[in-house]
Amino acid sequence: MHTKEKIKRESTELFATLGYEGTSMANIAERVGIKKPSLYAHYKNKEALFLDLVMDMSLDYVTFIKDSLGQGNVSIEKQLYQAFITYVHDWTQDNPANQFYSRFLQYPPQQLAEPLKEMLSESERKVRALFSDVMKEGQEQGALTMELDSETMAYTYFALIEGLVTEVVFYSPEEISKQAEKSWSVYWRGIRA
């Protein structure tokens, strides 16, 4: 089953770069090093292949976020800062899996919009809940302001990260990482007690 893994890896990259319609089965087969019809021995059709990738992504995403949050035995500020920087860094790197996730979360192929949104919304909900808890803990510890509610802080946290990642259009990953440090200080000033 090594071929199937190769199909996944190559098609992830192609879909992320060229989009769903922009990527052809012939295109994928060529990269894998097999002929086009051989793909159909592994997947019923293009949609099935694509949805299999989406499934993988949504699982990996939650794992990635949990890891970036790290252990709870450091200060809230450190914990949030670390996850913030890691997230922005990894998401702006040339990482096909992340690019795939971001792209199709925002712009799914229309006929697959429903199942795709269903799969990914659940992941996002989990991740946001995770951070909302961290914020609440921070408030209890007296590290974060009580003037704002924890959901707002979590929501804004994600929006800012999302926005920074989007800047890859104009800036290099290195510039964005530098800018992320500065934007963090704006955000931290905004939520600290």
Next chain:
Amino acid sequence: MHTKEKIKRESTELFATLGYEGTSMANIAERVGIKKPSLYAHYKNKEALFLDLVMDMSLDYVTFIKDSLGQGNVSIEKQLYQAFITYVHDWTQDNPANQFYSRFLQYPPQQLAEPLKEMLSESERKVRALFSDVMKEGQEQGALTMELDSETMAYTYFALIEGLVTEVVFYSPEEISKQAEKSWSVYWRGIRA
């Protein structure tokens, strides 16, 4: 030349919804109410049509931002807040032109990436400079903190807006507008003097 306007309007909507490869010339012609070959009397080919739309967008974008900034005879806080809310509101509405702009800024069709980026980078640069100036003025007036530089405040401002707009994937425009108010308060706490 009424037909050309109709072609632009309909194709903007289709491209924004279905993407570049996902939109066919037949598809556009049908919406316009003409036959496919008639399109070629107005545009040399699909790429030319698409690039004409991009050109329009980049012009409209700068105008829109200038308008949302309003006159300078109110407080910096009001001015920034107003533009912030307006931007998020308009960008999450069902507005084909804005959706077109956002989509292809982030994910251009690969063969058009170069000319497209060239056209849009210039608009973005202008808009950012506009805001950087407002921030500097705010610092001189003593309304904004001197601990941060004006570029950082401007950059973070845009990143946050971008991120909020991205949330349309999960939330309704109304929910996002509400959240934008709250995220604004985080941001304002972060930059005020």
Next chain:
DNA sequence: GTCTATAAGAAGATAGAC
């Protein structure tokens, strides 16, 4: 599982009449 061959259709684009 992989191949060659091929079907069936849709894509972008052109020729030439009106």
Next chain:
DNA sequence: GTCTATCTTCTTATAGAC
């Protein structure tokens, strides 16, 4: 400027041999 007819190429997908 718009049409019908057509070309060429590319698309997804299947049949059937090995």
